[in-house]
Amino acid sequence: MARWPKPAEGSWTQHYPELGTAPMSYEDSISPEFFELERDAIFKRAWLNVGRIEQLPRTGSYFTKEIHAAHSSIILVRDRDGSVNAFHNICRHRGNKLVWNEFPREETSGTCRQFTCKYHGWRYGLDGSLTFVQQEGEFFDLDKDNLGLARVHCEVWSGFIFVNLAAQPRQTLREFLGPMVTGLEGYPFGELTERYSYRAEVGANWKLYLDAFQEFYHAPILHGKQTPDNFSVAAQQAGFEAPHYQLDGPHRLVSTSGVVTWELDAAMRKPMEDITRSGLFGPWDVPDLGPMPAGLNPAGCEPWGLDSFQLWPNFTILIWSGGWYLTYQYWPTSHNTHIFEGNLYFTPARTPRDRVAHEMAAVTFKEYGLQDSSTLEATQLMLESRAVTTFQLNDQEILLRHLHKVAADWVGDYQRERTEAKR
């Protein structure tokens, strides 16, 4: 018996008829050819979140971002006028990577007045202009004014920095994000500046990890042993149902009701949760963040648990009712590997006790995250066997259906355009 009303069509999946209800193929997650198409069709055309404005606190602050899927490395830098510039990380002289430290494949960050190429000393200003050429007189017809760093489209929304590698993006960032995501405007992201950042190299296609975090049907089983027995038995018997799923263009949302941990029977909690007054759902002492934006908790749950916004293609913002949020990013490195980045954002701890509560939430996140990623390599291996080629998805897995459909649509559109251009 459903605990939450389903849409009039009978299910969330049927509420979005373009998704269909047929079993799904995972060929898009095991095909090297499909991944090669995703590079151009998706990662060189969509707006990609590369970080937050707090990572560029002052003039000259910079960081680099490796976008393997687009064969790109990008420099993000705060200019003198406060704006954020994005450039391809390549020197105009002989193509050396301009900004790196010790290991050319690794990302780096810092503060500088200008960028100097390690190879022959060409220098560029924070606005990308070429300011100095070693032995300039040795060159032929050198037009320094036209040899600035190659610019990448860059826009900031709610403090999140996005880049777009297309020569000309088809939509502005706001148009791309659409009303469901921009409904988050007003959430005080800029006040939640205490950050834990995690990184993993995962032996699975990038979409499979998105899948792992965009359904909670797995939670009572995969994470069942992480809670005291009577809690996990109750959770398993109840199963999981979300009160609200929503799609908007290429983006997805699942909203869930909450559990008020500290109102549970003490036997339902781990001793460490009581000691630290914190756990998976975050610190029990919730900071006052003021009124929440209209786009949060769309089902009006009371108590509300969390909203997980999946921004196409590879970025998730997960906002907990407890006054903190997570972001996830999935950066493909091949058809069956990717780099996962998870960030936890809290309001800065006011007291050591607050800080211990944050630590408990962060360590708990890691315990769950390791479990979530542990199944991915197992899934990838078996999908690649192609022993079974169609897979059943239930109504609580509607977002998976949508993600893979959007990937297919973007690749399909790209192929069509390429074919038409050849005519």
Added chain:
Amino acid sequence: MSTPLLPIEFADLEQFAEKWCLPSETERYDQRLNSTMTDMQRFYDAIAARAEDALTYCDKFSIDDMPEDAKHLMHLLYSMIQVSFPIEVWRQPRIPDTGSASLTCVIEPSL
């Protein structure tokens, strides 16, 4: 005898300080993977019983200006959280079935 790492009020926990007063999450997680359940149970029992006292002690200081020995006590509390999962949940140092998974903490708040 070497200089104590912890405030004198927590002399009873000093025996665990050298091993568990570790400033980074990666060091604490590695220490957990390389420890026996017997060792972690002893540490957990000792510090869990003093956790409220330790939190109250640390709360006397501003988070931006903690004396070194109080910082060590905070690191010990973080290690308590780290070992609580093997002790309370897994009955082994590593999360079951996660041998090929990793999740490395690359940035954590300063203390």
